[in-house]
Amino acid sequence: MAKSTTPPALDTMSVAPEDTAGPAREDGDGVMRHAPKHAGGEAAGKTGTEKGAGARRRSAAPRAGKPARHVTPAPIAQQHLLDAAVELFHKEGVRAVGVDAVVKRAGVNKMSLYRQYASKDDLILAYLDHMQTASLARIDESIAKRAGEPRAQMLQIFVDLSERASKPGYRGCPFVNVAAEFPDPAHAARLSVVNYKAEVVKRFTALATAAGLAEPAPLVNALCLVLEGAYAASQTFGPGSPPLRILPTVARQVIEAGLAGGLAGELTAMA
Structure with missing residues (x-):
């Protein structure tokens, strides 16, 4: 009998081929062939039920000489x-x-x-979720090193950042990088950036308040500016550059000025 020249469609992710019933049978090479018929019209002398069961048994078994799909x-x-x-x-x-x-x-x-x-954008959002969790965990680890000392906790964030940013291969803040790649403020990736930065502000605000500031915003804003500057310097001047080594000193001076009320006075004068 003539052979069908078209191989069955295969789903590359499936474990076994689909069940095959009726007079057609599937050989080990994946080509469907028809068994010869006897005078009674039955293939190979079997009933339709027997043939279907046999085909199902063959289709469930691994093909000879071919590894099972993983x-x-x-x-x-x-x-x-x-x-x-x-x-x-x-x-x-x-x-x-x-x-x-x-x-x-x-x-x-x-x-x-x-x-x-569903799309690359969905993968990007999953990436940003992961990076937010990891980045905030690092900040929280810095805070935990100086428990009960809000002034020292604020400084520790910058001490640890200076150390990380001085290592070869440091790529800065992933959220700063993504913000530069997605200029549309309504894009979901940009909204993730806003959400992350809000979490950072929340932590600085809690620490500044715990340090005794009734109006923590001036110090918080200054610390955020120092933080973003450090991220940028790590990419422009390079890891371990002088601006990154002086980061803890700058942060300490900003914290002291903020706790003394000096930053609030500067903002009032500028207004």
Whole structure:
């Protein structure tokens, strides 16, 4: 009998081919062939029920000489993709890295990416969520080093940042980098930036208030400016540059001026 020359469509993520019933059977090479018919019209002398059961048994078994397909469980694939995005987006930039590069680094296929994230924008937001958690955790770790000493806690944030920013490969604040790549203030990525910076302001405000300031805003604003300047200097002057080494000294002077009320006086004079 004539052979069908068209192989069955295969889902590269499936574990086994679909069940095959009826007179057609699937050989190990993936081509559908029809068994010869006897006078009674039954293939190979079997009833339709027997043939269907046999085809199902064959389709459920691994094909001879071919390895079984491996399917990465969804939670693992999602973590691999996020890890790859964190590494590539932070190092090379969100816009510069395409989904193909993320998929390749994660070791999964593109279909896995779109099963976990509907679009690249969704992956970017997942990356920013991850970076917010990690960045705030570092700030909280600095605060915890000087428990009960709000003045020292504020300073410790800058001491630790100076140390991190002096290491080779430091890429600055991921939220500053993303803000530069997405100029539209209504973009979801920019909203993530705003949310993160609000969390930083909240922490500085709590510390300044605990240090005795009834009006913490002037000091908080000054500390935020010093913080953003340090992030920028790490990329323009480079890790370990003189501006980064002097960062703790500048932060200490700003904190002392703010707690003494000097910053509020400067703002009043400027107004």
